[in-house]
Amino acid sequence: MTEAEAFDKFDDRLKLNPAERLRAEKCHNEITLLLKAAGLITGAFLQGSFARKTMIRPLRDIDKVVILADSLLGLSPDDVMDRLEDVLRVKYPKATFDRTRHSLKIDFGDDSFCFDVVPAWETTTNDDDVLIANRESGQWDRSNTRELMRVVAKRNEDCEGQFIHVVRMMKYLVAVGMEVEGTIPGLHVESIVYAGMQGPIPYAEACVSMIETAIRVLDGGYTDPTGCDPISNRLTVNARLNARSAFQVAAAKAREARALAEAGDHANSIRVWHDLFAEPFPNAKEQSLGAALASALGGSVTSTGHVSRTSAARQSAPPTRSWKSS
Numbered sequence: 001m002t003e004a005e006a007f008d009k010f011d012d013r014l015k016l017n018p019a020e021r022l023r024a025e026k027c028h029n030e031i032t033l034l035l036k037a038a039g040l041i042t043g044a045f046l047q048g049s050f051a052r053k054t055m056i057r058p059l060r061d062i063d064k065v066v067i068l069a070d071s072l073l074g075l076s077p078d079d080v081m082d083r084l085e086d087v088l089r090v091k092y093p094k095a096t097f098d099r100t101r102h103s104l105k106i107d108f109g110d111d112s113f114c115f116d117v118v119p120a121w122e123t124t125t126n127d128d129d130v131l132i133a134n135r136e137s138g139q140w141d142r143s144n145t146r147e148l149m150r151v152v153a154k155r156n157e158d159c160e161g162q163f164i165h166v167v168r169m170m171k172y173l174v175a176v177g178m179e180v181e182g183t184i185p186g187l188h189v190e191s192i193v194y195a196g197m198q199g200p201i202p203y204a205e206a207c208v209s210m211i212e213t214a215i216r217v218l219d220g221g222y223t224d225p226t227g228c229d230p231i232s233n234r235l236t237v238n239a240r241l242n243a244r245s246a247f248q249v250a251a252a253k254a255r256e257a258r259a260l261a262e263a264g265d266h267a268n269s270i271r272v273w274h275d276l277f278a279e280p281f282p283n284a285k286e287q288s289l290g291a292a293l294a295s296a297l298g299g300s301v302t303s304t305g306h307v308s309r310t311s312a313a314r315q316s317a318p319p320t321r322s323w324k325s326s
Contacts, residue, residue, distance in 0.1 A: 003261035006270045006282045007203035013280035014056045014168045024062055024113050038087045041066045047145045049186055052152045054167040065118045065130060077133035080119045101136050144226055151225045160200040167193045170210050177277045178246040183239045187224060192217055194225040208254045211247055218244040250276060256303055263310035271304045
């Protein structure tokens, strides 16, 4: 297995289950029809990572914007959510309902997905922004979520469909490989990749480049992909420092893995990538003692403790001695 083949397998393992995606889309349409029939909304659309196709397994939180009907004019965000919840509880008596700052959450169980239903009004300005509920302020906040989806779709097209795949890989790295999940939220990861990826590039090279981009932009700052929201300002100083430090460690491993692949040692390259990403990145077969001894002379030792015939690993192999030397 080559490095490129390992990344293809990794990419496939991060994708949402097609049957689960279809089930979620059917549920989305069902909720829309239900609220329309009750006269509470005029339409709805999906947003967030599910809509932008940057969500990784397992399918869980799905963001859904519902455009409110005029009959709800003048109601507060909580009052609107009361009306929506009254209708949805009847249809889904086993679901659990909760609320966030912007949404009514409908949870269909730990082994299923949940919807964050965001009530919104269309704006009257010359754009297609929406005004979304804010329970904390009791007001309605402007959101350019449709523009965000368009911008990401355009960048993905410019990258010949690779952009969303690289975003998933980087999200998985942050969540599992670097163990800083929550420190750098998903949209931040997406924004970092957007800042660094302009066109198609092989996945392994893209991951090295995006990790290095993360180090650079965490030093300075970054906006969301629309360029309107400087979201890096939302991170605490400690969060940025911790994330930058984790990306620096990741960068060293990623550069080593690439160097090994470029030198022709794909097995050890894959081992280092696996060490960085963890499961579900594939791993190479364990190195035998004979193979290690055969590779030791003039080779190098990888960060995973394996011997490479090449000099591309992080440290030189220990010198060998003749059996008869004194």
